[in-house]
Amino acid sequence: MIRKNVVLITGASGEIGHGLIEKISEAGGSSIITIDLQPLAPEIKPLVTREFIGSILEDHLLQRILAEFEVETIYHLAALLSTRAEFTPVAAHQVNVEGTLKLLNFAQAQGESHARPVTFIYPSSIAAYGMPSGDFNRKVKEHEWNMPTTMYGCNKLYCEHLGRYYSRYFKQLAAETLSGKVDFRAIRFPGLISAMTVPSGGTSDYAPEMIHAAAKGEPYACFVEPDTRIPFMVMADAVEATLRLAAAPRESLNQTVYNITAFNPSASEIRDLVLEGFPGADISFDPDLMRLAIVDSWPADVDDSAARTDWGHAPRFGFEDGFSEYLFPRIREHYRS
Numbered sequence: 001m002i003r004k005n006v007v008l009i010t011g012a013s014g015e016i017g018h019g020l021i022e023k024i025s026e027a028g029g030s031s032i033i034t035i036d037l038q039p040l041a042p043e044i045k046p047l048v049t050r051e052f053i054g055s056i057l058e059d060h061l062l063q064r065i066l067a068e069f070e071v072e073t074i075y076h077l078a079a080l081l082s083t084r085a086e087f088t089p090v091a092a093h094q095v096n097v098e099g100t101l102k103l104l105n106f107a108q109a110q111g112e113s114h115a116r117p118v119t120f121i122y123p124s125s126i127a128a129y130g131m132p133s134g135d136f137n138r139k140v141k142e143h144e145w146n147m148p149t150t151m152y153g154c155n156k157l158y159c160e161h162l163g164r165y166y167s168r169y170f171k172q173l174a175a176e177t178l179s180g181k182v183d184f185r186a187i188r189f190p191g192l193i194s195a196m197t198v199p200s201g202g203t204s205d206y207a208p209e210m211i212h213a214a215a216k217g218e219p220y221a222c223f224v225e226p227d228t229r230i231p232f233m234v235m236a237d238a239v240e241a242t243l244r245l246a247a248a249p250r251e252s253l254n255q256t257v258y259n260i261t262a263f264n265p266s267a268s269e270i271r272d273l274v275l276e277g278f279p280g281a282d283i284s285f286d287p288d289l290m291r292l293a294i295v296d297s298w299p300a301d302v303d304d305s306a307a308r309t310d311w312g313h314a315p316r317f318g319f320e321d322g323f324s325e326y327l328f329p330r331i332r333e334h335y336r337s
């Protein structure tokens with residue numbers, strides 16, 4: 001049987017997954033298969049060749065895919081986010097670490113059965129850092145402050161290392177076992193803001209929650225302090241960056257893990273901008289100590305110069321235009337329709 005060439009997206013029914021499916025199918029050329037516990041949104045479903053509903057922890061699913069498809073690129077998005085992972089740390093470890101290990105092994109098996117290495121795109125996170133609280137003046141580089149305080153952050157940092165392990169010997173393709181069959185590339189995402197969906201279980205969720213509540217005319221009590229500051233990016237730029245990293249020639253990549261960011265407002269600066277877009281929005285602050293401790297351990301800003309130099313990371317939207325030109329019009333339209 002001839003296996004079909006495809007791109008595999010895990011956790012595909014989340015917000016990054018939907019964006020990736022739209023962009024990959026718009027570009028044409030690659031068929032897409034997906035795995036998620038939840039079905040894809042009805043408007044996205046026709047864009048994929050096959051939708052597997054189930055968990056990445058189910059071996060039989062991965063075996064079926066291995067038998068039927070030749071996977072060229074894996075976007076491994078399935079994960080339990082930071083706040084949720086603190087409530088269910090063992091389940092988080094299972095999904096975030098054991099799941100990633102299964103996918104890396106799957107990529108290795110795929111790579112052994114075709115001529116080219118499998119590109120493995122791994123969305124890591126600013127949660128991989130553990131910073132001294134209140135240190136606002138530092139643009140953190142990838143190798144600094146790798147001391148996460150959360151289960152999610154530990155999972156992300158460890159899986160970056162696992163990925164590096166699976167991609168070792170990449171420069172010696174002729175070498176023996178694990179000989180560069182997996183071309184692992186990780187992005188440390190900042191908080192992401194989508195016009196279409198509100199994430200759940202994350203700790204950067206206060207920004208999207210604030211905007212979406214304002215658009216719906218609902219009051220919102222923000223769970224961090226007004227001066228809390230972490231890096232953010234709009235979803236379209238996150239999807240674009242993911243695809244750019246996947247498409248970058250291997251020889252231009254000097255590291256396996258890259259920071260990316262676009263802007264880093266404080267929570268009160270976000271509130272002020274949301275009030276310009278939605279005058280009269282009812283936004284207050286009612287910090288949740290546990291979630292505040294999580295964001296306080298994340299950097300206020302990151303240095304993404306390696307991503308800009310090596311593979312041309314260049315977010316289209318900054319803070320003000322990201323809100324006024326991208327998020328507000330789309331969110332208004334979303335709730336109108």
Ligand code: AKB
Pocket residue numbers: 081082083124125126127152189190191192201202203204205
């Ligand atoms: C979370 O808040 O857990 C995520 C992240 C920053 O990785 N959005």
